[in-house]
Amino acid sequence: KYLSSKMIYSGNFIALIEEKYLLPNSIIMKREKIIKNKSKQAVIIVAVTDENKYILVSQNRINNMTTLEFPSGYIEKNESVKDASIRELLEETGYISNNIEFIDNYYAQIGIDSSIINIVIAYNCKRIKQQNLGKYEYINFDEFTFEELKSLIESNYIKSVGNKLAFYELLNIGRIWFLLLK
Numbered sequence: 001k002y003l004s005s006k007m008i009y010s011g012n013f014i015a016l017i018e019e020k021y022l023l024p025n026s027i028i029m030k031r032e033k034i035i036k037n038k039s040k041q042a043v044i045i046v047a048v049t050d051e052n053k054y055i056l057v058s059q060n061r062i063n064n065m066t067t068l069e070f071p072s073g074y075i076e077k078n079e080s081v082k083d084a085s086i087r088e089l090l091e092e093t094g095y096i097s098n099n100i101e102f103i104d105n106y107y108a109q110i111g112i113d114s115s116i117i118n119i120v121i122a123y124n125c126k127r128i129k130q131q132n133l134g135k136y137e138y139i140n141f142d143e144f145t146f147e148e149l150k151s152l153i154e155s156n157y158i159k160s161v162g163n164k165l166a167f168y169e170l171l172n173i174g175r176i177w178f179l180l181l182k
Contacts, residue, residue: 003028013037034113040074044166045085046103046121047071047095053143055125056152057092060138068152069163071141081118089122093141094129097122103169108162119166 003020010016015035023029047055047070054070061067073088075081082100089095103119133139144152152158153167 032112036115037074039114041116041118042072042074043081043084043088043118043120044070044072044162045089046166046170047089047125048123049125049143053145054149055093055095055141055143057139057141068158069160070166085120085122091132092139094131095125095127097125099123117162119169
């Protein structure tokens with residue numbers, strides 16, 4: 001049973017709270033929880049061009065590591081998953097899609113993090129303009145074939161669990177085979 005919570009730390013992007021719970025055996029358990037970006041949901045966009053190529057972005061992440069991943073970003077207030085997908089894809093790559101399909105969502109780390117990540121696939125992406133990056137963003141992008149994407153996953157070059165999940169969701173629901181047969 002939830003008892004209480006208190007703020008331990010609050011920064012620009014991350015807050016840490018301590019929660020107390022009463023367990024069935026009458027023991028009080030303390031638990032820390034991370035709140036990222038004021039609990040905004042995020043979206044991962046599996047973007048596929050008319051030529052059946054997958055758009056991946058590269059950017060600097062933790063430990064000074066440059067990663068390769070699907071375009072992604074936070075969902076702003078009063079914005080739907082679809083609208084955020086369109087906006088983030090356009091900002092990060094200059095591509096647009098008129099056919100976006102919700103695939104799945106998940107908690108990044110359900111035991112300590114309240115963040116919900118949504119996975120979508122954007123079909124028939126076309127480049128219509130230059131990137132429109134935010135003040136603190138430095139993102140490159142490129143197109144990859146399915147075989148190249150699969151190799152990047154298998155060689156562990158794509159390290160993010162969310163990006164791996166997005167790839168395996170596509171395999172599990174047959175979207176890859178549809179695109180390859182097109």
